[in-house]
Amino acid sequence: MTNGPHTAVSNQPVEITAPAAEQAVFEGPSEGAQGGSPAAFTSDGLEQVAGHTRALSESVPAEAWTAPSAPLPDIGEASFGPPDMLETVHGPDDRVQITDTAAYPWRVNASLLITAADNSQWIGTGWFIGPHTLVTAGHVVHIKHSGVPGRDGWVKSIQVMPGRNGTFLPFGAVTSTNFRSVTGWTADGDENFDYGAIVIPTELGAVTGWFGFGSWPDADLLKTSVNISGYPGDQPPGTQWYDGRGVSSVNPLKVFYDIDTAGGQSGSAVYRIHNGGRYGIAVHAYGGLTTNSGTRITKAVFDNLVLWKA
Amino acid sequence: MTASGGPAVRLVTGTVLDADGAPVAGASVHLADGPVPLPDIAALTGPDGRFSFPVGADGVYTVACRTADGRGARAAVAVGPAGAPPVELRPG
Known part of the structure; x- marks a missing residue:
C-alpha cells in the first residue's frame, strides 16, 4: 500500500501491509492492568500537577492578546526575519517534575x-x-x-x-x-x-496502559489545551517533566504550542483531555522561535498508528 | 538528526571535559537554541566525551550539557559556510 510521504516503512525484513x-x-x-488511581486533570484540560500553573499570558483576555502566527515551515527564514536566537524554553520555565511516575498517565x-x-x-x-x-x-x-x-x-x-x-x-x-x-x-x-x-x-x-490518539479539525484544536510530559536532557538524568497550555496555531501537518521542552523530549505525546480520556494529537519534535512544534496526527498519521499498534 | 532535508549539513562538534581536561562520558548534550527550529533530542557523550549535531543553517547556536552528577555548562558557537570551531564544555 502506498500513501505518498505517509507510506509506512519498517526496518524489519518483511513489510507490514495496511488493513483494508x-x-x-x-x-x-x-x-492498563497496573491499577491505582489515575492522576486528576483540571476543567480546562490540563493535568493537575502540584506546582504547575497555567502560563500568565493565557490569563490575559482574548481581545487583548494576539496569538503568535504559525512559523510555517515552507517559508523558512522569511517567517522569522533576521536570525534570532530560538529557545525551546520560552521565558520562565514552567516545567514541573513528575515524581509519581508509576501512576497513570505518567x-x-x-x-x-x-x-x-x-x-x-x-x-x-x-x-x-x-x-x-x-x-x-x-x-x-x-x-x-x-x-x-x-x-x-x-x-x-x-x-x-x-x-x-x-x-x-x-x-x-x-x-x-x-x-x-x-x-x-x-x-x-x-x-x-x-x-x-x-x-x-x-x-x-x-x-x-496507553494514550488514545485522534485526528481533530483545526477549529477544535485551536481551542484546546494540550499537555506534554517527557524526559529532557537538561534535568537530572531519567527524570520526567511536565508542562501544558493552549495550542498556539496549527497547519495541515503540524501543531504549534508555547510549552517548555528541551532536548530529550523529542517523541513526547502532545495530548488533550477528551471525554475523560487522554488522546495524543501530535508528536513533539522541534523547538522554535516562539513556539515548539509537533507532527500533527492527521488522518494519514492516524491510519499508520492504527497499523503499527496492531 | 536535522530538520533539513537538503544536503547543506554543517556540524556543531565538541567535547565535554572535566576540570583536569579529561573527557566526561555519559553527559547529556543538546542544542538549547539557534536560528532555526531544532530537533528536541539530546546526545550522550561516549568515553571520549565527544558529541556532534548536524545543523541546517548558519547562525549562532547554544550548546548545553549536564553531567550525571548534575553539573552543567553552556557555550555559544557561530556556524558559517566553513562550519564551526569545536566546542569545549567544562561543567562547573
Whole structure:
C-alpha cells in the first residue's frame, strides 16, 4: 500500500501491509492492568500537577492578546526575519517534575536510550498507544543527514524505560530493534513527516496502559489545551517533566504550542483531555522561535498508528 | 538528526571535559537554541566525551550539557559556510 510521504516503512525484513478495512477516527486510551488511581486533570484540560500553573499570558483576555502566527515551515527564514536566537524554553520555565511516575498517565511515557548505527547514544521520549507499540519522533528511530559516516539510517536499538524516575524503573526496561516510520521522513527527511514507532517484544503496555490518539479539525484544536510530559536532557538524568497550555496555531501537518521542552523530549505525546480520556494529537519534535512544534496526527498519521499498534 | 532535508549539513562538534581536561562520558548534550527550529533530542557523550549535531543553517547556536552528577555548562558557537570551531564544555 502506498500513501505518498505517509507510506509506512519498517526496518524489519518483511513489510507490514495496511488493513483494508476503514479505520475509526479515534482510538481510545487504556489505564492498563497496573491499577491505582489515575492522576486528576483540571476543567480546562490540563493535568493537575502540584506546582504547575497555567502560563500568565493565557490569563490575559482574548481581545487583548494576539496569538503568535504559525512559523510555517515552507517559508523558512522569511517567517522569522533576521536570525534570532530560538529557545525551546520560552521565558520562565514552567516545567514541573513528575515524581509519581508509576501512576497513570505518567507511566505511559517512556525514557528512551537510543543507540545509533555508529554506536553513538541519544536520549528521547516515547509513549504507549497499545500493548507493544510506542509512538515517537521519526528522528528518534531513523537518523537523516547526520553528517557523520555510519550514523544515518535506522538506529541499532532503543532501550525503553516506561515511568522512569531517575534510577528507579518501576516497570523495568525492554530493548527493541523493531521500528516504524514513513518515507516522508526516512527518504526525504521532511520535518512535516517526522514521526515513527517502536515495537517492543513484550506486552508491557498492557501493564502501563496507553494514550488514545485522534485526528481533530483545526477549529477544535485551536481551542484546546494540550499537555506534554517527557524526559529532557537538561534535568537530572531519567527524570520526567511536565508542562501544558493552549495550542498556539496549527497547519495541515503540524501543531504549534508555547510549552517548555528541551532536548530529550523529542517523541513526547502532545495530548488533550477528551471525554475523560487522554488522546495524543501530535508528536513533539522541534523547538522554535516562539513556539515548539509537533507532527500533527492527521488522518494519514492516524491510519499508520492504527497499523503499527496492531 | 536535522530538520533539513537538503544536503547543506554543517556540524556543531565538541567535547565535554572535566576540570583536569579529561573527557566526561555519559553527559547529556543538546542544542538549547539557534536560528532555526531544532530537533528536541539530546546526545550522550561516549568515553571520549565527544558529541556532534548536524545543523541546517548558519547562525549562532547554544550548546548545553549536564553531567550525571548534575553539573552543567553552556557555550555559544557561530556556524558559517566553513562550519564551526569545536566546542569545549567544562561543567562547573
